[in-house]
Amino acid sequence: MVKPQANAGPSGSGNGLVSMYQTDDTIAAIGTALGGATRGMVRLSGPQMVQCLAHCFQSEPPDRVTTAVRPQVISGKLVVDCPWRESPLAIPCDLFLWPSSRSYTRQPTAELHLPGSAPLLEMVLDELCAHGARVAEPGEFTLRAFLAGRIDLTRAEAVLGVIDAGSSQQFDVALDQMAGGLSRPLLMLREKLLQLLAQIEAGLDFVEEDIEFITCDQILSQLSSAQDIVGAVQEKMVSRGDQTGLPRVVLQGKANAGKSSLFNALLRHNRSVHGIQPQSLVSERSGTTRDYVTARLQRANFSCELIDTAGDMSQTTQSAVAFAAQAIAQEQQRRADVLLFCIAAPWVMQDPSVWETVEYDTFDLILITHCDLVGESFSRKHLSDCIPAGALLCSGLTEEGLPAVFDAIEDLVLGTVDSGPQAVATTAIRCASSLRTTEQSLGHAHHLAFENGGMELISTELRIALDALGEVVGAVYTDDILDRVFSQFCIGK
Numbered sequence: 001m002v003k004p005q006a007n008a009g010p011s012g013s014g015n016g017l018v019s020m021y022q023t024d025d026t027i028a029a030i031g032t033a034l035g036g037a038t039r040g041m042v043r044l045s046g047p048q049m050v051q052c053l054a055h056c057f058q059s060e061p062p063d064r065v066t067t068a069v070r071p072q073v074i075s076g077k078l079v080v081d082c083p084w085r086e087s088p089l090a091i092p093c094d095l096f097l098w099p100s101s102r103s104y105t106r107q108p109t110a111e112l113h114l115p116g117s118a119p120l121l122e123m124v125l126d127e128l129c130a131h132g133a134r135v136a137e138p139g140e141f142t143l144r145a146f147l148a149g150r151i152d153l154t155r156a157e158a159v160l161g162v163i164d165a166g167s168s169q170q171f172d173v174a175l176d177q178m179a180g181g182l183s184r185p186l187l188m189l190r191e192k193l194l195q196l197l198a199q200i201e202a203g204l205d206f207v208e209e210d211i212e213f214i215t216c217d218q219i220l221s222q223l224s225s226a227q228d229i230v231g232a233v234q235e236k237m238v239s240r241g242d243q244t245g246l247p248r249v250v251l252q253g254k255a256n257a258g259k260s261s262l263f264n265a266l267l268r269h270n271r272s273v274h275g276i277q278p279q280s281l282v283s284e285r286s287g288t289t290r291d292y293v294t295a296r297l298q299r300a301n302f303s304c305e306l307i308d309t310a311g312d313m314s315q316t317t318q319s320a321v322a323f324a325a326q327a328i329a330q331e332q333q334r335r336a337d338v339l340l341f342c343i344a345a346p347w348v349m350q351d352p353s354v355w356e357t358v359e360y361d362t363f364d365l366i367l368i369t370h371c372d373l374v375g376e377s378f379s380r381k382h383l384s385d386c387i388p389a390g391a392l393l394c395s396g397l398t399e400e401g402l403p404a405v406f407d408a409i410e411d412l413v414l415g416t417v418d419s420g421p422q423a424v425a426t427t428a429i430r431c432a433s434s435l436r437t438t439e440q441s442l443g444h445a446h447h448l449a450f451e452n453g454g455m456e457l458i459s460t461e462l463r464i465a466l467d468a469l470g471e472v473v474g475a476v477y478t479d480d481i482l483d484r485v486f487s488q489f490c491i492g493k
Helices: 016-020 049-054 118-130 140-147 153-164 168-178 183-205 216-236 259-267 320-334 345-350 352-357 378-385 402-418 425-450 455-473 479-486
Strands: 027-030 037-045 057-059 072-080 089-098 109-116 248-253 293-298 303-308 338-344 365-369
Touching: 027 118, 027 140, 037 049, 037 118, 037 140, 049 109, 057 089, 072 118, 089 118, 109 118, 140 153, 140 479, 153 168, 153 183, 153 425, 153 455, 153 479, 183 216, 183 455, 216 425, 248 259, 248 320, 248 402, 259 293, 259 303, 259 365, 259 402, 338 345, 338 402, 345 352, 345 365, 345 378, 365 402, 425 455, 425 479
Parallel strands: 248 303, 248 338, 338 365
Antiparallel strands: 027 037, 037 109, 057 072, 072 089, 089 109, 293 303
């Protein structure tokens, strides 16, 4: 088991896992997202939290911080040095204080809530570090909670799952895991297997006295029950293997089918993107897209990874680069959770038999693009008669039909997520091997008990299963496991 490293000094800068395993110094970080906001928060935790705050926080009335013995909210002012002012800056602030070990990290902890100006939050962080704190490493607050036994490893991963949730369903899954929905049955199972192992080994110690602590039938019954529990947990952890946990929505179709225009139009309505967005290059020339372009599409009720791929071109005109582009596009299509087929409206009107060469039943949605190039009245009616049921008319240029496209993608994405894993993706990936080992060892133990193969061998298999279960919940862990888990966090969590 990993042990906390020796203290390198309370004001030292972060140094990866070495500094993260120091739990006897005080850490600080901005806990809210980058950018301006009405409110911002700076988090502080560690043994010297009160002394650090005493240098810069003035409570109303005075000395409430140093005399507090229970969690409370204290109003006051933060006094910080400002580089462009001769005198310090006094900032109105609400202090959320946990002065004892009854906190998230099981150390004295504080949150400073103040106006959410990015330069202001940076100044507050600098002030705290000047008085004994150091900047926290990514995920260090949650790591301290884990090392202190406040949460297990699956709950720590659920914190990241809540932050990265791309839909309400993923958010609910992460909250359930954070509440112990995944670790609780495994911890109970581990306790029962420890008791079973103790009874078996007690019988081995008294084998000459012919004392039976547990019968073979009881062992078989408990092992069968344990196998059922592990199997149920494995079903909850069935994952796409995509560590982001976001459903992949792929645009597919022939070259110049309007995929890139539609990709760009969808991103123009992206709720989560500020500033420059990834865009596909649009040209009248066929084959403009050679690689694939990907961006996160964030809407009110769902998130997904939107992917624009190279268009399918005539095999007789393909160069080596074009062949490579097609291979990449096919790989993206294979990995898609939702596959959208794009075809230009003028093509359909010019040759209605085009559907004879398209296996459109293999796609989740058909999009008739470039509908702005088709006239009204008779032309539109003729187009509607030429397309499959359920296909949607749209235009990346005029954004016609875009609301209907968003609604259809939402239904498909949420349908994919609802049938997805009931565990945070990072947990499912990390624990897959450990759960397989647990399942195999329990199976071997059950077979040995059924064949009267010897209690010593059953005991050995149980120990292997217990170690593997310990890896899942974090009762057994190494530097590498913690590094993989907590390196994905952002600073301040």
